[in-house]
Amino acid sequence: MRVFKDAYIEQIPIKIHMYHTFSKRLRGLMFRKKPLNAEGILLTPCNSIHMFFMYIAIDAVFLDNNDQIVYQKENVKPWTVILPKKNAVSVLELPVGTISTYSLRIGNKLEY
Template sequence: MREVRIVNLTRDSVLAEKAAVAETPGSRRRGLLGTDCLETGGGLLILPCRQVHTFGMRYPIDVVFVDESWAVRRVSHNMKPGRLGALVLSSRAVIELPAGRAMDTQTQAGDILDALPVRGRR
């Protein structure tokens, strides 16, 4: 699975140093299920995606919904396990982050994000 660095251009901050990209039906369906935590600097970019759930999850997450121009449409803070998130029809992708990361970076609706390729070490 490829990885990207997700930055908030509006706030000049980094949401995730290494976010895995879930873009196949299987990887989108699997998401973070079966994981014990999201490490600091980690995340999951799911595309396309308009809604997520945390059924079967073991820990809370922050969820950031972005549209086709990477503008933040909605932020769900500290989404606990066993929940069904909002359906955001204007969303093109969802970024799942460690709980508290969206607040730490002051990410909010209207901010512009970008996803940059993570370069491998040589």
């Protein structure tokens, strides 16, 4: 995954799994017991998430049609709900700490 910030590109060593079907999006990371490690999932279409039946926390990054960050939340705990976000069309569920480690900010454009 690459992050475009102003005039440079930063590589992020995370493998992104695409979840495009209803059943994959619904299940997401439910019942997973091991924390994410150098991997994440892209839920699309999606503008909200639930953490029901989750055992791990995640960082969540909400993207618009141009793959720009429109909302982000660090360390989202199990049994949390993030309501629909305006202009979001997909959500990246990433390992805890990804947002702060790579200084992701609203407006950054991602390429995965």
